[in-house]
Amino acid sequence: MIRKLALVFAVVPALALSAACGGQSGDDDGKVTVVWWHGQADAEGDILKGLADEYNKSHPGIEVKPEVGTTNVDDMLQKVQAALAGGDPPDIAYMYGSWSATLAETPRVADLSSLVKDPSFGWDDFWPAEREAATVDGKVIGVPSVVDNLGLIYNKKLFDAAGVAYPTKDWTWDDFRSAAKRLTDASKGVFGTSYVATGDEDTVWRFWPMLWQQGGSILSPDGKNAAFATPQAVQSLELWRAMAVDDKSVYLDQNGEKFLPLFYSGKVGMEIAGPWAMRDLADHKVDYGVVPLPGYGGNHQTISGPDNWVVFDNGSKRAQAAKDFLAWLTKPEQDARWSLGSGNLPIRQATSKLPAYKEFAKQYLGADAFLANQDNAVQARPSITSYPDISAKIGDAIDRVLLGQATAQEALTGAAAEADKILAKG
Structure with missing residues (x-):
């Protein structure tokens, strides 16, 4: 999905140039209108509507109009592309x-x-991975709307039944493999862990922390070549192959929708997932714990997938009003209502010092662990337009290894060669 949308969006710059002078600066009544596509429905959409209403009351010269835009955020880029082509994009969109x-x-x-x-904005109060994901060649294209990271969630009941000690923050990947093997019980349909084997970014981003923990990089320093096919990366992917093929301790989720429900129902002992799972964990009353990802040599680096509020220039007045609104929206008090109210981590560190966060952490027992894990998210994926195409090659390579169709060495070497071809095309 991401790969297709990125290719479709490649036509936008030319279209945007033709419409760059479009857009109205205000309504007939003198108010400046800010159209806000947030992509959220139900309770989350209600939270954002409430925030917009509050802002409008305290800023009589501005009217922020929250609109869903699309109920599937995966389609937001394509939706905005169409709006740009028509010369009438929103002022703010969730991207x-x-x-x-x-x-x-x-x-x-x-x-x-x-x-x-x-x-007054407090940019340094946002975590480094958020700031990096919003910045391309020195240009800040958005401000954070949601932040997350990957940690290790484990089912205490299954660990107790198997007589396995709970994971700790000092776990290695060998510890992880050993526990997964002991937790697996084929007669009961229980797996030690799972892996999303969809061949897309959901597959790939789970692998990058293992590369980073060993000092590796996705691309060379100049960005012209793939750098991920290292002996250490091969060893990491081989560990997953051995778990999936030899130990049979990994449930391979080939549509990306089953692994968490299986965990909630007590059929998977450990998941590499993020804070987005906390709401369902609470709803299913799972007795669980959260620790950082297993690591190499004491390095437990993780990955974050921040999303952004992006502003589109519909004239100087509307653009400035949109910026002013986002400066207000991302203040700790509003962040607490939006991020915590929707079951997400706060987007800024100051929010975690508010009473609202303490109540949030009582409701969601993994919150403090995921919040602390933000310190392990110190870098982001490459901000290059060809990344989705490179990711697709890597995702396919990982899938083939997990399914026992290729060795880790040949799969990663092949993916790196394909990535070099993509990079060479610019």
């Missing part, structure tokens, strides 16, 4: 962080660098 490089090439996307550099 995945993986789209940042493509958005940075679109002239209609506002540069928010001056906004975040204002001391």
Whole structure:
């Protein structure tokens, strides 16, 4: 999905240039209108509507109009592309962080660098991975809307039944494999862990922390070549192959929708997942714990997938009003209502010091562990337009290894060769 959307969006810059002078600065009644596509339905959409209503009451010269835009955020890039082609994009849209490089090439996307550099904005209060995912070649294309990370969630009941000690923050990947093998019980349909084997970014981003923990990089420093096919990366992927093929301790989820429900129902002992699972864990009354990812040599680096609010330039008045609104929306008090109210981690560190976060952490027992794990998210995936195509090659390679169709060495070497071809095309 992401790969297709990125290719479709490649036509936007030319279209955006033709519409760059479009857009109205205000309504007939003198108010400046800000159209806000947030992509959220139900309770989450109600939270954002409430925030917009509050802002409008305290800012009589501005009317923020929250609209869903699309109920499937996967389609937001395509939806905005169509709006740009028609010359009437929203003023603000919810965008995945993986789209940042493509958005940075679109002239209609506002540069928010001056906004975040204002001391009153508190840019340094956002975690490094958030700031990096929103920045492309020095241009800040958005401000964080959601932040997450990958940790290790484990089912205490299954660990107790198997007589296995709970995971700790010092676990190695060998510890992880050993526990998964002991937790597996084929007669009961119980697996030690799972892996999303969909061949897309959901597959790939689970692998990058293992590369980073060993000092590896996805690309060379100049960004011209793949750098991920290292002996250490091969060893990491071989560990997953051995778990899936030899130990048979891994449930391979080939549609990406079964692994968490299986965990909730007590059929999987450990999951590499993020804070988005906490609401369902609470609803299913799972007795669980959260620790950082297993590591190499004491390095437990993880990965974060921040999303952004992106501003489109519909004239100076509307663009400025949109920026002012986002500066207000991302303050700790509003962040607490939006992020915590929707079951997500706070997007900024100051929010975690508020009483609202303490109540949130009581409701969601994994919150503190995931919040602390943000310190292990110190880098982001490459902000280049060709990343989705490179990711697809790597995702396919990982799938083939997990299914026993290729060795880790040949799969990663082949994917790196394909990535080099993609990079060579610019």
